[in-house]
Amino acid sequence: xxxxxxxxxxxxxxxxxxxxxxxxxxxxxxxxxxxxxxxxxxxxxxxxxxxxxxxxxxxxxxxxxxxxxxxxxxxxxxxxxxxxxxxxxxxxxxxxxxxxxxxxxxx
Ligand SMILES: [Zn+2]
Numbered sequence: 001x002x003x004x005x006x007x008x009x010x011x012x013x014x015x016x017x018x019x020x021x022x023x024x025x026x027x028x029x030x031x032x033x034x035x036x037x038x039x040x041x042x043x044x045x046x047x048x049x050x051x052x053x054x055x056x057x058x059x060x061x062x063x064x065x066x067x068x069x070x071x072x073x074x075x076x077x078x079x080x081x082x083x084x085x086x087x088x089x090x091x092x093x094x095x096x097x098x099x100x101x102x103x104x105x106x107x
């Protein structure tokens with residue numbers, strides 16, 4: 001198994017866990033690929049659902065950390081309590097901590 005295969009497997013398992021514990025109200029397409037200069041990943045929503053990209057330079061643990069970060073954006077966009085707050089504001093930080101915990105990243 002290559003490093004990219006391991007990152008992909010970790011991501012698939014992570015998405016399943018987040019869907020169970022901290023679901024969002026959209027279908028989410030998660031992919032490993034180029035994320036843009038200097039970026040670990042990005043998230044967006046559109047008419048067909050949400051999309052999360054994780055940099056294909058990531059190893060498994062880094063891919064999961066990026067997934068937690070981007071998933072927290074999806075959670076914040078769906079959460080009325082985060083309305084009007086900055087992208088990485090107080091509610092996002094709470095949701096980020098929950099996503100990290102769901103993925104076992106706080107140990
Ligand atoms: Zn962010």
